[in-house]
Amino acid sequence: MSERRKLTLKDIAKDLGISVSTASRALKAHPDIAQETIQMVKDYAAKHNYVPNIIAVNFRKSRTKNIGLIVPELVHHFFSTVISGSIDEAKKSGYNILVSQSNDFLADEIVACKTMMASSVDGLLISISNETYDGDHILEFIDEGKPVIQFDKILEKLPVPKVIVDDFEGGYSATKHLIDQGCKRIAHIAGRKDVLNACERMKGYKKALNDHQIPFKEEYIRYCESISEEEGEQFMEEFLALPNPPDAVFCITDLVALGVIKALKNKGISIPDQIAIVGFSNWKLAEIVSPSLTSIDQHGYQMGVVAVRMLIQKLEDKNFEIPDTLELKTRLVIRDSSVKVKA
Amino acid sequence: MSERRKLTLKDIAKDLGISVSTASRALKAHPDIAQETIQMVKDYAAKHNYVPNIIAVNFRKSRTKNIGLIVPELVHHFFSTVISGSIDEAKKSGYNILVSQSNDFLADEIVACKTMMASSVDGLLISISNETYDGDHILEFIDEGKPVIQFDKILEKLPVPKVIVDDFEGGYSATKHLIDQGCKRIAHIAGRKDVLNACERMKGYKKALNDHQIPFKEEYIRYCESISEEEGEQFMEEFLALPNPPDAVFCITDLVALGVIKALKNKGISIPDQIAIVGFSNWKLAEIVSPSLTSIDQHGYQMGVVAVRMLIQKLEDKNFEIPDTLELKTRLVIRDSSVKVKA
DNA sequence: TTTGTTGATGTATTCGTTTTCATGGATTCC
DNA sequence: GGAATCCATGAAAACGAATACATCAACAAA
Numbered sequence: 001m002s003e004r005r006k007l008t009l010k011d012i013a014k015d016l017g018i019s020v021s022t023a024s025r026a027l028k029a030h031p032d033i034a035q036e037t038i039q040m041v042k043d044y045a046a047k048h049n050y051v052p053n054i055i056a057v058n059f060r061k062s063r064t065k066n067i068g069l070i071v072p073e074l075v076h077h078f079f080s081t082v083i084s085g086s087i088d089e090a091k092k093s094g095y096n097i098l099v100s101q102s103n104d105f106l107a108d109e110i111v112a113c114k115t116m117m118a119s120s121v122d123g124l125l126i127s128i129s130n131e132t133y134d135g136d137h138i139l140e141f142i143d144e145g146k147p148v149i150q151f152d153k154i155l156e157k158l159p160v161p162k163v164i165v166d167d168f169e170g171g172y173s174a175t176k177h178l179i180d181q182g183c184k185r186i187a188h189i190a191g192r193k194d195v196l197n198a199c200e201r202m203k204g205y206k207k208a209l210n211d212h213q214i215p216f217k218e219e220y221i222r223y224c225e226s227i228s229e230e231e232g233e234q235f236m237e238e239f240l241a242l243p244n245p246p247d248a249v250f251c252i253t254d255l256v257a258l259g260v261i262k263a264l265k266n267k268g269i270s271i272p273d274q275i276a277i278v279g280f281s282n283w284k285l286a287e288i289v290s291p292s293l294t295s296i297d298q299h300g301y302q303m304g305v306v307a308v309r310m311l312i313q314k315l316e317d318k319n320f321e322i323p324d325t326l327e328l329k330t331r332l333v334i335r336d337s338s339v340k341v342k343a
Numbered sequence: 344m345s346e347r348r349k350l351t352l353k354d355i356a357k358d359l360g361i362s363v364s365t366a367s368r369a370l371k372a373h374p375d376i377a378q379e380t381i382q383m384v385k386d387y388a389a390k391h392n393y394v395p396n397i398i399a400v401n402f403r404k405s406r407t408k409n410i411g412l413i414v415p416e417l418v419h420h421f422f423s424t425v426i427s428g429s430i431d432e433a434k435k436s437g438y439n440i441l442v443s444q445s446n447d448f449l450a451d452e453i454v455a456c457k458t459m460m461a462s463s464v465d466g467l468l469i470s471i472s473n474e475t476y477d478g479d480h481i482l483e484f485i486d487e488g489k490p491v492i493q494f495d496k497i498l499e500k501l502p503v504p505k506v507i508v509d510d511f512e513g514g515y516s517a518t519k520h521l522i523d524q525g526c527k528r529i530a531h532i533a534g535r536k537d538v539l540n541a542c543e544r545m546k547g548y549k550k551a552l553n554d555h556q557i558p559f560k561e562e563y564i565r566y567c568e569s570i571s572e573e574e575g576e577q578f579m580e581e582f583l584a585l586p587n588p589p590d591a592v593f594c595i596t597d598l599v600a601l602g603v604i605k606a607l608k609n610k611g612i613s614i615p616d617q618i619a620i621v622g623f624s625n626w627k628l629a630e631i632v633s634p635s636l637t638s639i640d641q642h643g644y645q646m647g648v649v650a651v652r653m654l655i656q657k658l659e660d661k662n663f664e665i666p667d668t669l670e671l672k673t674r675l676v677i678r679d680s681s682v683k684v685k686a
Numbered sequence: 687t688t689t690g691t692t693g694a695t696g697t698a699t700t701c702g703t704t705t706t707c708a709t710g711g712a713t714t715c716c
Numbered sequence: 717g718g719a720a721t722c723c724a725t726g727a728a729a730a731c732g733a734a735t736a737c738a739t740c741a742a743c744a745a746a
Contacts, residue, residue: 006702009704018725020726021728025704032725053701059399059701059702059703059731062396063398064398066409075424075427077418080418080423087417096409096462098439290633361695361696362695363734364734367734375694375695377694377695396732400732402702404734405701
């Protein structure tokens with residue numbers, strides 16, 4: 001109904017008897033413009049509720065103020081935390097976040113990249129899929145002069161800055177915590193050997209054992225393929241069948257730990273007294289399961305914030321050099337699944 | 344490095360010795376243009392990898408192809424499902440989704456609306472906060488000629504189309520399911536009386552009781568304020584203290600059901616044999632808890648898809664009339680927490 | 687031949703803002 | 717008194733695509 005055409009600079013100029021350029025400059029308090037003129041224009045603009053046409057501005061500046069964000073999965077506690085952080089941080093500088101998901105398929109990831117390119121984002125944040133071993137589709141952004149930052153799941157060989165969690169430290173502190181609880185036979189259900197994050201956690205695990213004179217035993221190791229609850233359950237059953245079963249399990253992720261808990265409950269084995277458990281990622285479910293699950297928090301929100309902040313710095317100042325790798329520390333969140341009552 | 348300036352229509356026109364307008368029209372196969380010319384231009388464009396400058400196009404058409412999406416909480420299983428659906432659907436038509444969250448505060452919601460307005464979205468999808476009883480900030484979009492659709496949590500009095508879940512039916516089928524299991528004393532932990540969804544579920548609950556000649560008893564009703572696990576636990580304890588405790592509980596949400604389960608486990612009461620439980624929303628946790636939780640699925644993904652589809656239809660065709668209210672049916676997902684073994 | 691019609695293309699304007707490059711008056715300097 | 721220097725402003729040209737309107741040839745109808 002109120003078909004009021006939007007007020008433009010031209011309207012202001014005409015009404016005030018000045019030129020469009022003066023109006024434009026006055027609004028940004030350009031030093032060339034007289035103080036009174038600036039006041040006059042600003043007052044007029046405020047009174048008539050002038051708001052610059054952002055589409056025109058973006059066109060003029062050839063930018064969109066949109067930042068692309070590609071994650072493997074959107075309906076996922078960790079990633080939605082990251083998204084939440086990036087949106088909040090981007091908003092502060094007037095940027096928007098466009099989210100897309102790869103479903104952990106390379107093909108979808110490539111499509112997502114193309115879509116982002118087509119909607120002409122100013123820059124890209126990406127956490128790669130499990131299938132991504134080559135980053136040509138990502139490098140295209142660089143070719144177009146659009147900065148890119150990788151986060152969490154990264155392709156190490158890509159010459160693109162990275163924001164990651166210190167998985168090594170996380171693996172170390174999870175394992176050390178179990179050692180501190182008096183555990184001697186600590187198993188590890190790991191992720192795929194070709195996924196970087198998983199390897200780092202494994203390294204942390206090994207280092208912690210080593211630092212405390214506990215021998216590493218291959219029989220206490222299993223590798224997940226799909227990082228599922230079912231795998232956790234199955235591997236735990238295998239561990240229980242060993243002549244000398246472990247007294248603790250460090251799991252690559254909370255979901256796997258859930259499977260482990262299920263297997264132990266089925267056998268009537270008490271957690272943590274007989275077997276202590278630590279997960280990784282600190283998902284919502286860690287609070288929810290019983291017993292509640294000790295886990296490693298990855299500061300997803302913070303990761304989103306940091307990644308966006310660096311990208312925007314680069315966007316606003318071409319000369320800004322994004323640090324090559326930024327590692328966030330993890331945090332051990334102790335809950336019931338790992339704390340042995342002191343005898 | 345490759346500082347290749349982007350190919351524009353002007354370049355094509357010059358190289359081909361035609362005018363810019365002919366080039367433009369040829370690319371969209373305008374009927375005025377000769378077939379050979381169309382072919383020639385298209386071939387050239389394909390060969391030189393011409394991609395129209397979307398920022399210029401959007402400017403010319405005064406649109407952004409961005410759709411705003413405001414939810415109470417982003418890190419939330421149901422809402423991220425909705426987001427996932429809307430993003431996927433929007434992508435099909437070349438639209439982007441800009442997500443923002445209100446944290447269930449009115450003030451944040453207003454800010455989010457302003458941000459959306461400032462980034463000049465073409466339309467808005469919104470699920471209101473718990474504090475929103477007045478929609479002036481939402482009507483502003485209508486004033487600006489930008490279509491709006493409410494979804495899930497809606498303000499009924501707002502003259503703005505709504506996509507909702509049939510909460511009444513959900514409440515009814517949850518209750519009926521418990522009745523079918525042979526339960527006679529069915530309690531309901533409800534939501535706030537001033538929240539529409541909660542009331543509808545309550546109505547469905549009452550109707551189901553009534554249809555099966557079970558008297559409604561106020562003593563079996565509790566109202567949550569914050570819809571928390573703690574409330575579920577506390578109210579369940581209150582129920583247990585009754586002279587004649589319920590043999591089933593229908594909870595406003597899965598999280599509340601979780602609290603109920605916790606309370607029952609503490610008391611050593613068996614689920615579902617002594618007390619059966621049904622939740623609502625079918626969050627991830629429903630599969631995870633033990634016993635797994637019977638719940639009502641709200642088809643979040645589908646809701647996102649539908650809402651976006653209608654908004655886009657309106658955007659592409661001003662004359663399209665969005666139906667005033669679209670109700671999606673719920674689905675009862677039966678799990679262990681409610682199925683009594685037949686004696 | 688003249689007029690009308692159609693088909694294919696070109697010209698010019700527009701969208702709203704920013705920015706480069708004048709312009710012209712006032713002041714200062716020699 | 718003329719040149720140099722400011723200062724404040726305006727005029728105009730971008731940015732890239734879409735489009736209303738103009739042109740002009742070829743051909744058909746009269």
